[in-house]
Amino acid sequence: MNLSGTVLKGRYCILDPVGKGGGGKVYLARDLELGVLWAVKEIPVSDKSEARMLLKLSHPSLPKMIDYIEDNRKCYLVMEYVRGKSLGEYLRGGKHFSINEIVKYGMEISDVFSYFHGRKPPVYYGDLKPDNLMLGENGRLYLIDLGGAVNGYKYHHKVCTGTAGFAAPEQYEGKINAATDIYTFGKTLSALCGKTDCLLFIRNMSLFWLIFRCCMKKPEMRYQNMKTVQKKLSRIQKRQNQSKIKNMLVLTGSSIAFAVI
Secondary structure: OOOOOOEEOOOEEEEEEEEEEOOEEEEEEEEOOOOOEEEEEEEEHHHOHHHHHHHHOOOOOOOOEEEEEEOOOEEEEEEEOOOEEEHHHHHHOOOOOOHHHHHHHHHHHHHHHHHHHOOOOOEEOOOOOHHHEEEEOOOOEEEOOOOOOEEOOOOOOOOOOOOOOOOOHHHHHOOOOHHHHHHHHHHHHHHHHOOOHHHHHHHOHHHHHHHHHHOOOOHHHOOOOHHHHHHHHHHHHHHHHHHHHHHHHHHHHHHHHHHHO
16 A cells, blocks of 8 residues: 555655565655655564664664654654665666775675674674665765664574575575674675676775675684674775875876976
């Protein structure tokens, strides 16, 4: 059923559907009191664990939850509306991400995952992919759709809610932990790099090996925590910046030499 035109709680006027994820539809809504726009996600009451989780989480890369409404059949999560496009949409539009962009996004993702995994109990996201990463008009990358996230220690047995091509092998056995998120992280960065691994190897060997290690089939062969991944990405980013400065100096020097001649 399309909710367009419905007013929730006498305040949130549903305008148009804008997407779907994590078992529910997402609508754009206008706040009749404040006049601002929010995103409203409709989910079954049986799946309201996402709402409870969102209420406890606070990170710059997570859309803020503003309000929560529940009736006999449905729950409505009123959240910050992020203007922008997902990285998946950019990829389908033919966008080619630079190494600098991929490393920057990797740093932002690893930061929010470190926040998730460091909570007590830890939060495992479980369904990272380019479509769940929204690049806002403000330039920040947002992680959206926590419908597949779970709380738990070590392995948490549940139905696999990952996406084929990104989900870790153990997810199909109903298992998920920090190494699982690291696998989906590697697969996501790989998707942003493009399909040719040998080309990435040539473009940036360090990033190639980081992704390769993240995507090992056996969980114990991957990096075991996102803090380690963050440190390695930070080193890659530092080398990229140094290389950029070096190239700029070479170009500047060449320009001066030509000017003198």
